[in-house]
Amino acid sequence: MKRVELRWLARGSCRHPAFMTMRGASLCATDFPAMVGLIRHPDRGAILFDTGYDPAFLDATEPFPERLYRWTTPVAISPDLAWNTWLGGHGIAADEIAAVIVSHFHGDHVAGIRNLAGLRLYCSSAGLAELRRPGRFRRVRQGLLSALVPAQCDADCSFFEEAPRVALPSDFAPFAEGADILGDGSLIAVPLPGHCAGHWGLALRDEAGRAILLAGDAAWSIDAIRRCVPPPRLTTALLGETGVYRATLGHLHAALVNNPGLAILPSHCAQAAAAYEAGDAV
Ligand SMILES: [Zn+2]
Numbered sequence: 001m002k003r004v005e006l007r008w009l010a011r012g013s014c015r016h017p018a019f020m021t022m023r024g025a026s027l028c029a030t031d032f033p034a035m036v037g038l039i040r041h042p043d044r045g046a047i048l049f050d051t052g053y054d055p056a057f058l059d060a061t062e063p064f065p066e067r068l069y070r071w072t073t074p075v076a077i078s079p080d081l082a083w084n085t086w087l088g089g090h091g092i093a094a095d096e097i098a099a100v101i102v103s104h105f106h107g108d109h110v111a112g113i114r115n116l117a118g119l120r121l122y123c124s125s126a127g128l129a130e131l132r133r134p135g136r137f138r139r140v141r142q143g144l145l146s147a148l149v150p151a152q153c154d155a156d157c158s159f160f161e162e163a164p165r166v167a168l169p170s171d172f173a174p175f176a177e178g179a180d181i182l183g184d185g186s187l188i189a190v191p192l193p194g195h196c197a198g199h200w201g202l203a204l205r206d207e208a209g210r211a212i213l214l215a216g217d218a219a220w221s222i223d224a225i226r227r228c229v230p231p232p233r234l235t236t237a238l239l240g241e242t243g244v245y246r247a248t249l250g251h252l253h254a255a256l257v258n259n260p261g262l263a264i265l266p267s268h269c270a271q272a273a274a275a276y277e278a279g280d281a282v
Contacts, residue, residue, distance in 0.1 A: 001169060001205040002186035005040035006212060008265055008273050009090055011052025012081055014108060015074045024229065031076070032268040034108045037101075037214055038092060039204065041186060045098035049202055049214050050267065051112030053077050060107065060145045065137050069107060069145065083115040101181065101189070103216030103267065104199040105131040106143040106239075113149050118156065122181045122189070125159040127198020142196060142239060160189040160200055171211040171259045172203055174251055192218035192252075194236070194245030208279075211262045213255065218248050222272040222282055225264060228253040 010033040037049030053075055061070040080086060087094055099120040103109055105127045113121070131144050132154075139146060163179035168188060178188035179200075188203040195217045202214040219225045230249050236242040256264055263282040265272050275282045 001188070001203075002042070002184055003205050003207050003209065004042070004186055006204065006206045007038040007090070008276055009036050009038055009052075010034065010270075010273065011036045011086060011112070012054070012057075012078075012108075013076045014053075014268075015076070031270075032220070033270050033273065035265065035267050035269075035273055037202070037265075038090070039101075039187070041098075041182070043184075044182060046092065046096045047098060047187070048100045048116070050103055050109040050216075051100065051116070052081075053108055054081060054083065054111035054115070054148075055079075056114055056148055057107055057111040057145070060111070060147045065140050066145055066147075068140050069143065073108075075108075083112060101187070101202060102127070103201060103214070104196050105149065106196065106217065107145040107148055108143075109216070109267065110148050111145075113153060117150060117153065121153055121157045123157055123159065124198030124200055125157075125161050127196070127200075128154065128157060128159075130197040160191075163189065168203055169205075169211065171262055172213060172255060173258055174254050175203070175213070178203055192216060192248050194218070194240050194242075194248045196240045199240070211259065212276075213252075213262060213264045215252060215264050215266045217267055218245075219252055219264075219266045219269075221266060221269040222256075222264060222275075223269075225249065225252045225256050225266070 013031045013033045015029050034052035036052045039047045100116050102123040131146050160179045163181045165177050166180040167177050175190055178190040181187050181189050190201045190203050192201045201216050204212050230246050233242050236245045263276055272282045
């Protein structure tokens with residue numbers, strides 16, 4: 001795989017009782033960061049993996065029924081999440097961003113899309129179709145806020161399902177293949193079904209040569225993957241398909257156990273993010 005630079009950056013957070021994310025976990029409310037991947041590709045510029053939260057999330061959840069999303073999932077969106085302020089704080093120039101990859105269309109992953117209008121958007125066609133399907137209450141119940149993704153973005157989408165399939169290196173096993181979204185073997189989208197319609201992760205190799213799997217919301221934490229403990233059925237059935245989710249979690253667990261060098265980074269796991277930042281095993 002062609003190597004790319006990866007930075008794994010928090011962009012806002014939400015608060016959930018931990019037991020909603022892993023069976024048997026504490027009843028206490030816990031903060032979960034929304035992580036964003038900043039990928040610097042040697043030829044293609046900077047590419048984001050998801051966008052995290054954004055002040056646009058507050059606008060989109062102002063009316064009813066969308067407000068239900070904010071009531072059930074309290075968020076922390078500080079003024080320094082304004083797009084250019086956040087980019088500047090991380091030394092990122094707005095005009096170096098060439099594209100965005102979306103793991104899935106839940107509000108906490110696409111709230112910043114409006115800042116990227118006109119750029120290439122790599123995503124799942126099944127996920128986008130679900131976002132555009134009529135039914136405002138249904139969408140909110142599924143964590144989808146269609147106002148966050150302007151309709152004109154649809155014309156800029158390249159779909160994972162249509163990208164060429166390629167084999168993954170053995171240090172991602174049991175994940176064996178994915179979609180080569182740039183066509184150069186650097187960024188391979190990997191289906192991680194079950195969390196919601198059209199949910200994908202991203203396999204890459206960072207500058208240190210380390211195999212990385214950005215896992216989106218296929219698991220809430222690295223601890224859940226290590227112990228192979230899913231969220232309660234209530235959570236997974238509401239958003240996606242419980243049986244499929246658990247099968248995907250089993251594959252992530254096997255990948256973690258089988259590949260000591262592989263870093264699996266769930267989108268809301270502060271522990272995995274801190275370990276990756278420190279260069280430790282995740
Ligand atoms: Zn999420």
